[in-house]
Amino acid sequence: MVEFSGWEMPVQYKGILHEHKAVREACGVFDISHMGEFFVSGPGSTSWLDGLLTNNLAAVPIGHAQYTIMLNERGGVIDDLIAYRLAEENYLLIVNAAKIAEDAAWFAKHSTPGVVFEDRSNEFAALAIQGPEAAAIFAKIFQHPMPVERNRVVEIQAGHSFIATTGYTGESGFEWIMPAAEAAAAWQAAIDAGAMPCGLGARDTLRLEMCYPLNGSDLSPDRTPLEAGLGFFVDLKKPAFIGREVLLDQKASILPHKLCALRVIDKAPPVRPHYNVYVNGEPVAETTSGALSPSLGYGVAMAYMPPAYCDIGQMVDIEVRDRRFRAQVVKKPFYKKP
Amino acid sequence: MNIPENLRYATSHEWILVEGDTGTVGITDHAQAELTDIVFAEPPAIGKSVKAGDVAAVVESVKAASDIYAPVSGEVVERNEAIEADPSLLNTDPFGAGWIFKIRIAEAAELAALKDAAAYREQIGA
Numbered sequence: 001m002v003e004f005s006g007w008e009m010p011v012q013y014k015g016i017l018h019e020h021k022a023v024r025e026a027c028g029v030f031d032i033s034h035m036g037e038f039f040v041s042g043p044g045s046t047s048w049l050d051g052l053l054t055n056n057l058a059a060v061p062i063g064h065a066q067y068t069i070m071l072n073e074r075g076g077v078i079d080d081l082i083a084y085r086l087a088e089e090n091y092l093l094i095v096n097a098a099k100i101a102e103d104a105a106w107f108a109k110h111s112t113p114g115v116v117f118e119d120r121s122n123e124f125a126a127l128a129i130q131g132p133e134a135a136a137i138f139a140k141i142f143q144h145p146m147p148v149e150r151n152r153v154v155e156i157q158a159g160h161s162f163i164a165t166t167g168y169t170g171e172s173g174f175e176w177i178m179p180a181a182e183a184a185a186a187w188q189a190a191i192d193a194g195a196m197p198c199g200l201g202a203r204d205t206l207r208l209e210m211c212y213p214l215n216g217s218d219l220s221p222d223r224t225p226l227e228a229g230l231g232f233f234v235d236l237k238k239p240a241f242i243g244r245e246v247l248l249d250q251k252a253s254i255l256p257h258k259l260c261a262l263r264v265i266d267k268a269p270p271v272r273p274h275y276n277v278y279v280n281g282e283p284v285a286e287t288t289s290g291a292l293s294p295s296l297g298y299g300v301a302m303a304y305m306p307p308a309y310c311d312i313g314q315m316v317d318i319e320v321r322d323r324r325f326r327a328q329v330v331k332k333p334f335y336k337k338p
Numbered sequence: 339m340n341i342p343e344n345l346r347y348a349t350s351h352e353w354i355l356v357e358g359d360t361g362t363v364g365i366t367d368h369a370q371a372e373l374t375d376i377v378f379a380e381p382p383a384i385g386k387s388v389k390a391g392d393v394a395a396v397v398e399s400v401k402a403a404s405d406i407y408a409p410v411s412g413e414v415v416e417r418n419e420a421i422e423a424d425p426s427l428l429n430t431d432p433f434g435a436g437w438i439f440k441i442r443i444a445e446a447a448e449l450a451a452l453k454d455a456a457a458y459r460e461q462i463g464a
Contacts, residue, residue, distance in 0.1 A: 016400040017375040201374075201401055267422075269378045270398050291400065292377045321396070321403075 002200065005097035007034040009200050016201035020294040023169050023206055027131035028198035029190040032175065033183060034097035036121040038104065045089040048115045052107070052242060053083070054225055056235040060085045065151045065164045067233050069225045070103065075246030076221035077228065079103050080213065082166055082175075084153045092153075092162060092177070094126070096215050110242075125183030129190055130173035130206075138163075138174055140193040146174060168203065170210035170335060205291050208300060209335035211261055217273055218259060218288045218302055226250050227304060228259045229332065257304035259288070261332045262316060264299030268325035271301040271318050278317040278324060279309050287318065293334060300334045301327070339464040340367040342433055346449055347458035348409040353433065354441075356449060363409060364437040365397070368462045370429045373399045379425040381417035381439045388412065388441070390448050395438050397428060406438060410448040416440035 001008050009031070012019060022028045040049060050057050055068035062085050070078045079099040084092040095103050104119040111117060129137055138146035146165065147154065153164045161178040178186055191197065204214070213219045213228055225234050226247055236247060250256075264271055271290030276283050290301035301318065309316065312331055317324035345353040351369035354361040370376065378398040388394050388408035395406040417439045421427050428436040443449070453461065 011401060012374060015375050017377075205400060269380070269396070269403065270400070272403075292398075294400070 004200065005034055005100075007097065009034065011201040012199040013197040016199070016205060017294050019196060019198040019202035020205050022196040023131045023171055023198060023202060024295055025132065027129065027133040027137050027173070027195045028202065029187065029195035030128040030130070030198050030203055031125075031183075031187065032128050033125035033180070035126055036093075036095040036097060036100035036103065036119065037124040037126075037177060038093040038095060038107070039118045039120055040091040040093065040107075040115060041089060042114045042116045043089055044112065044114045045091060048110075048112050049083065049091060050238060051240055052110060053081075054234040054241060054243070055083075056238055057083055057085065057091075062087055063153050065153050065166050067166075069230060069233055070106065071225070071241070071243030072221055073242060073246075074221070075224040075243040075250070077215065077219040077223060077225060078106055078221065080215055080219060080230075082164065084162060084164055086153065086155065086162075094175070094177070098216055123180060124177055125180045125186075126175060126177045127183070127186055127190060128167055128169075128173065128175045129195055130167045130169040130171045131195075132172060133194065134171070134173035137190065137193040137195050141189050168212055169206040170212075170333065170337070171206075204289075205294050208289050208291050208302070209293050209295055209333065211302065211332040211334060213259070213302075214289060223257070223259075223304060224250060227255050227257050255307055257285075258307055258310045259302055260305045260310050260329045261334060262287070262301045262303060262318065262327045263330045263334065264301070264318065264325055264327045266325040266327075268299055268318070269320045271299045271320060271327075275301070276319040277303045277305070277327075278319065279314070281317075284309060284316070290318075295335050299325075299327070305329070339371075339459075339462070340433065341455045341459050341464065343455045345433070346409070346452035346454065347461075348407060348452055349461065350407045352407060352409045354409045354449075354452065356443070359443050359446070360415065361410060361412070361441050361443050362437050363394070363406075363439055363441060365406060365428060365432055366458070367432050368464065370432045370436070373397065373402075373404055375400055376425045376428045379421040379428060379438070381419070381421065382414045384414055384417055386414045388414065390445075390451075397425070408441065409452055410441065410443050410445065412441040412444040414439050415442050
């Protein structure tokens with residue numbers, strides 16, 4: 001067990017490699033109750049959120065979810081989150097555990113009449129059920145087929161429990177938000193239906209293989225979503241949102257850094273965060289995330305690199321315990337389903 | 339938890355099998371279980387001289403790197419290349435195919451400072 005944002009959380013149940021493989025090949029269940037749940041409602045909610053988030057919520061149909069990013073005035077990332085559109089002016093936001101207080105304070109600071117913001121993180125628990133067999137497990141639990149489409153939201157019980165066909169693993173599956181009192185039964189139901197309990201360790205290797213960023217590691221208040229390679233989730237055509245001007249300027253000139261995917265070529269110890277990256281012997285970056293990819297069998301990492309060194313195929317060296325190992329910039333994601 | 343009787347144990351969870359003036363060194367079953375899936379192992383170079391308690395090798399799980407200490411002083415005379423190719427041997431056979439290196443024991447008296455199986459069992463509460 002490890003401490004994570006005030007929660008005691010298991011790194012693993014049976015073993016990270018075992019759990020990782022279960023999610024890639026069958027199905028795993030993650031306890032993600034540490035994540036925050038905010039509700040936003042009232043007239044003007046959509047336009048208020050669209051002023052605080054990078055993606056375009058007005059374009060999201062009711063009953064769908066959208067990955068989006070909240071920026072500071074410098075265009076840096078405060079948090080990345082999923083917004084569930086429950087009704088025309090009614091949203092559930094799923095935010096990172098470590099950022100609940102900061103996010104809530106930001107929303108409060110920018111509050112506007114008519115829009116009701118509630119941090120109900122302590123009332124809700126959540127599970128992520130992920131893997132090619134997740135649909136079968138969904139059907140067993142709910143006696144109803146899982147929506148085929150990604151990013152669908154279904155209120156199991158209105159205002160009470162929710163599922164969304166979202167996830168952080170690159171596999172098909174769903175996330176299930178419920179009152180905390182129902183979490184133990186839900187966890188058991190997922191296991192009884194065939195999902196394998198998975199911990200934070202596998203969650204990290206699975207998301208890194210997909211190049212999904214982890215806030216606090218790959219995202220920071222000093223990096224913009226364009227630098228992080230998340231431009232797809234930024235709608236610069238929206239008239240205004242906090243951080244937009246900085247992003248427009250970056251777009252018009254050149255990005256100072258880009259978050260690159262690095263594949264380790266040499267046989268090397270696992271690359272971990274904060275290892276130095278060199279080009280032609282000169283230090284140019286440090287890794288933000290790194291691991292030995294369980295699915296691929298080689299080392300993978302991400303680092304904010306100067307644009308001159310971001311081309312696919314660029315050779316770099318990563319220093320592990322005073323020795324340097326060759327790595328190469330590759331296309332994202334590392335892992336593609338066979 | 340497997341704790342063979344014929345080995346000596348370091349508090350830092352290495353075992354040593356003494357045969358004449360040579361010792362074979364590895365990590366215990368308890369250590370491999372705590373470390374979880376081992377994905378990288380680097381046995382020491384042949385000829386390397388170590389003092390008891392020096393870092394002699396490194397093994398890494400998915401989540402963390404762990405130093406392996408020399409239980410006694412001496413010179414490395416053999417290294418297990420099989421664990422470089424297949425680090426999971428440290429998990430599946432820690433007292434056998436997962437051995438890490440062999441050392442020519444310089445100070446036999448140091449062996450007395452190591453634990454026997456009963457004392458090691460007590461240490462880990464097995």
